[in-house]
Amino acid sequence: MNPELRNIAVGMIFASILSLLSLGYIANALYGVGHEKLPDPVIEGAEQASAGAVGSAAKKHEVSVASLMAAAQPQKGAKTFKKKCTSCHTIEQGGKDKTGPNLFSIAKRGIGKKAGFKYSKGLVAKSAELWSDESLNSFLTKPAAYIKKTKMSFAGIKKPAARADLIAFLKSSGK
Numbered sequence: 001m002n003p004e005l006r007n008i009a010v011g012m013i014f015a016s017i018l019s020l021l022s023l024g025y026i027a028n029a030l031y032g033v034g035h036e037k038l039p040d041p042v043i044e045g046a047e048q049a050s051a052g053a054v055g056s057a058a059k060k061h062e063v064s065v066a067s068l069m070a071a072a073q074p075q076k077g078a079k080t081f082k083k084k085c086t087s088c089h090t091i092e093q094g095g096k097d098k099t100g101p102n103l104f105s106i107a108k109r110g111i112g113k114k115a116g117f118k119y120s121k122g123l124v125a126k127s128a129e130l131w132s133d134e135s136l137n138s139f140l141t142k143p144a145a146y147i148k149k150t151k152m153s154f155a156g157i158k159k160p161a162a163r164a165d166l167i168a169f170l171k172s173s174g175k
């Protein structure tokens, strides 16, 4: 090949490699810019969405205890009580204490108020309060999480509707 032609050919090859590279660079820059700019609103949106979700979850939680209670069936709760609670609790008036205290009129007598029963410190610390739908719901979801070092060694009842049924049953005691 004529050296001059070869030079031109080599030059052209370099030129095209260069232009490919710079095209790539430009494309990359554009693409990169596009990419850098995009995530901001997406992340913001996600944060807002999750903040919103937390907010609505909190609201949902409030609403759900009340609305679950509105739909609660105490007869169903009675069955659950028989199955899961009677190993440690009686609920009829004058019933004896077992591992746990008798629960007669539990929603009205106040937290930790069964005379003669030795409660845990954590439960006694709450004894100025009455049991409410909310606190019973929290306690029965996971007793140890609601009252530190509670003596009630019971894992909890997972299903919200089953808890509501049970709470409705507990509240029917001593009415």
Ligand code: HEC
Pocket: 081, 084, 085, 086, 087, 088, 089, 099, 100, 101, 103, 106, 110, 111, 112, 113, 114, 118, 119, 120, 121, 122, 123, 140, 147, 149, 150, 151, 152, 153, 154, 157, 166, 170
């Ligand atoms: C393994 C035994 C055991 C089981 C099962 C059990 N409990 Fe208890 N429960 C206890 C003990 C012990 C306490 C006292 C807790 C403390 O002092 O921290 C207690 C406390 C309570 C209290 C508070 C009593 C008060 O006077 O304030 C309620 C309400 C209660 N249990 C409901 C239930 C329900 C409803 C079930 C069934 C889902 C249940 N428990 C299952 C042992 C048990």
